[in-house]
Amino acid sequence: DGGITQSPKYLFRKEGQNVTLSCEQNLNHDAMYWYRQDPGQGLRLIYYSQIVNDFQKGDIAEGYSVSREKKESFPLTVTSAQKNPTAFYLCASSIDHTDTQYFGPGTRLTVL
Amino acid sequence: QQQVKQSPQSLIVQKGGISIINCAYENTAFDYFPWYQQFPGKGPALLIAIRPDVSEKKEGRFTISFNKSAKQFSLHIMDSQPGDSATYFCAALGAWGGSQGNLIFGKGTKLSVKP
Numbered sequence: 001d002g003g004i005t006q007s008p009k010y011l012f013r014k015e016g017q018n019v020t021l022s023c024e025q026n027l028n029h030d031a032m033y034w035y036r037q038d039p040g041q042g043l044r045l046i047y048y049s050q051i052v053n054d055f056q057k058g059d060i061a062e063g064y065s066v067s068r069e070k071k072e073s074f075p076l077t078v079t080s081a082q083k084n085p086t087a088f089y090l091c092a093s094s095i096d097h098t099d100t101q102y103f104g105p106g107t108r109l110t111v112l
Numbered sequence: 113q114q115q116v117k118q119s120p121q122s123l124i125v126q127k128g129g130i131s132i133i134n135c136a137y138e139n140t141a142f143d144y145f146p147w148y149q150q151f152p153g154k155g156p157a158l159l160i161a162i163r164p165d166v167s168e169k170k171e172g173r174f175t176i177s178f179n180k181s182a183k184q185f186s187l188h189i190m191d192s193q194p195g196d197s198a199t200y201f202c203a204a205l206g207a208w209g210g211s212q213g214n215l216i217f218g219k220g221t222k223l224s225v226k227p
Contacts, residue, residue, distance in 0.1 A: 006155075042118075042201060042217035045157070058214070090155050097206070100146060101215055103155035 003027070004104035006091050011086070011109045013078070021076045021094035021107045023091030033092040033101060036060060043090060049074055050097045066086045076108060116204050118218025125225050131189040133221045135202035138183060142206035142216075147176065147187050150199045150220075159200070160187070192225045199223070 013019045023032065032049050035043040045058030049068040062083025068074055074093075076086045077092045088108050090102040117136045125131045134146075148156035162176040162185065163168045169176045175188040175204055189196055202218040 004155075038220070042219045043215075045214055048214065082175075097214075098144075100144075100158060100161060102158065103148075106153070107153045108153075 002094055004091060004102060005060075006089075006104040006107050008107060008112055009105070011107055012112050013109060016080045018077055018079050019109065021078070021089055021091075021109070023074045023104060024072055025074075025091075025104075026072060026091045027093060027102070028071070029093035029095055029102075030071070031094045031097045031099075031101075032068065034058075034066065035090040035092065036065070036075070036078045037090060037106075046076065046089075048097075050073040062095065086088055116202060116216050116218045118202050118221060120221060121169075121219070125192045125223065127192065127225055127227050128196060129192050129225075130226070131187075131192045131223055132205070133187045133198070133200055133202070133223070134184065135184075135204075135218050136184045136187065137204050137216075140183070142204035145176070145178065145185050146203050146205070146215075147174075148201045148203065150201065152209045156201060185207065192223075194225045194227050197225050198224055201225075205227040 007022045033048040039085040044060050045068040046064050049055040052071050065077045091104040092108045094101045146161035147159045149159045150156040160171050160174050162178050164180050173190045176187045199220045199222050201220045204216045205215050
């Protein structure tokens with residue numbers, strides 16, 4: 001089965017804690033992305049990676065960090081510096097940065 | 113200049129009717145315009161996409177109309193069904209400056225199709 005998987009589906013965090021969201025793809029895509037979605041809003045880009053061992057900040061990178069050590073994996077860490085982390089987080093991938101993006105099922109993060 | 117403006121914010125259509133969602137952009141560097149469909153609690157799924165070299169693309173009940181001179185594009189859903197009830201996002205992709213290849217999304221349209 002080809003596709004993008006995200007885990008966990010739901011995540012609860014206490015204030016002051018860092019959490020890491022997983023994103024894996026077996027589509028052999030070079031590019032991967034993280035978006036944040038808030039109610040009534042479009043998707044806002046957090047970070048993106050066009051190739052292994054390289055990533056760039058998106059529009060709202062503050063309080064987040066990523067790594068891209070393997071082509072298949074692009075984990076996102078939500079740090080305690082992110083002031084309003086409760087949101088729906090979406091991972092996407094594409095063949096390259098100019099092509100169609102395909103999304104995973106999302107992780108809903110709630111800060112208690 | 114990197115915005116994509118989408119309207120309406122919400123739309124109620126009777127079963128069998130036509131749903132129309134509009135988007136407008138300013139940056140002429142955009143060269144790929146996908147539409148995504150998102151059900152509650154799920155990730156967006158690619159529905160249909162168009163490039164500026166064509167004015168219309170049809171896939172089943174879904175049609176994109178593209179007006180390059182007006183910098184507008186729209187999604188038409190013919191014979192709308194209750195199962196089409198979802199949030200629809202338009203998006204634009206292009207190369208410019210340091211954001212090469214990034215998708216810019218509209219804010220979404222919540223479609224409700226009444227039986």
